[in-house]
Amino acid sequence: MLDIKLIRENPDFVRQRLASRGAGDEKFIEEVLQLDEQRRKTLAEVEQLKAQRNKVSKEIGALMGQKKIAEAEAKKIETRDIGDRITALDKQVAEIEPKRDAILISLPNLPHESVPMGKTAEDNPLIRMHGAKPDFSFKPKTHIELCESLKLVDFARATKLSGSGFVLYTNWGAKLERALIQFLLELHSNEHGYTEVNPPFVVGPHCLEGVGQFPKFKDQYYGVVEGDKQEEMGKLYLIPTAETPVANIHREEILPEKSLPIKYCAYTPCFRGEAGAAGVGTRGMIRVHQFDKVELIKIVKPEHGYDELEKMVTNAEKVLQLLGLHYRIVLLCTGDMGFASAKTYDIEVWAPGQGGYLEVSSCSNCEDFQSRRMNMRFKVDGGENKFPHILNGSGTALARLFVALLETYQQADGSVIIPPALQPYLKTDRIHA
């Protein structure tokens, strides 16, 4: 959520930054300002009346104490009228405020000044590359062919269970998925200093609103109910990412300054309706309704937000370095960024069978956009409460990492070599038919 004071004091700056996203949100600023102005005016009036009422009520109390009943009764009549006016004005404020807040909660974050202007992914500048595309003496297969020949994934039977967009890992495929989860968690918790947590996979709507997935993108997530109790719809949702529960862990808390930075890593499955995406990459496991991911979350002081973002990208790309995969890092332009983010780096891994790069990680600094929505603050030593920056990054998404590994390490005989970093977890150096 944007700071209403910032909008009030710097409306043109806010409009210009919103406009850079290209979604037309800047047109709502005028209405927010009007509602804000109206609210403050009404509030000033009603508060003055309340002060008056409090004063008279006190006097009545004193008179009653002295048994001056007649005088007290006279004052009661005088005050009754004030009460009616207060009720009316309170009602006005109660109507204005939700209107203002409904707009505020639907406005996306402002892109940071270091984010390049642009409209689509085409405009995202390349930040750096690592390694090189592997050479093959044969035509590399796709992960779908490899999964079928090595019996790592049973696509047909997964469809039988849950419809399209779901994956049934089998035998070495299941083991590889589990080995990757273990490898990622141990890397981030043991080497990178993140505290491992294991959150609920089902959360209430306030958590989705806290990180910015609600109310604007409500149709993209799975709601769950107990049995067929339709009246419970809207109370619980399957998490679309571990960010949803983990970033909300300290919601509505005032953290001591010395507890920052807080760093969490978590493995969870992620559930996404991917509404409107049917037909896009539905074959295979590039885009599915359920996938595994290890997520990184940081809660830091605002002055450290951008240093910590750079470090988080380093932590995520370490995964690809250890696995010996070729990747590139791009900086998302203003038009391509997510709703809550102020600055985002994407890490894309090379998948030879696809002949393209796959996004396996997205690292964002959301600044105080989410902490405002959650009302999460920290107390500085002077006593002032501030909103921390909240960062999230994939470290990394599993399904696409799985794809890149198979396609990169496939051999002419159809087997797949396991890179040394992963061997202790999978307990083999090669998967073959």
Added chain:
RNA sequence: GGAGAGGUGGCUGAGUGGCCUAAAGCGCAGGUUUGCUAAACCUGUGAUGGAGUAAUCCAUCCGAGGGUUCGAAUCCCUCCCUCUCCGCCA
């Protein structure tokens, strides 16, 4: 699912219509004392919104929302949540 208890500041916890400007304790910060550490003592210590250049002032907040009243933490109604025991269950 059944029965019961309860939700008050960072925490524990008192408060049953006006002296609540929410007691007390713990914690925290500063100070005094002090070979060091510790202790003791003193002082201070909630949040949000609004007005003001500022010092400061005002309003609201005792789970949430309504109601009664000149006045509500306190009385009434609705809802939410937590805990304990029982039942079922991995």
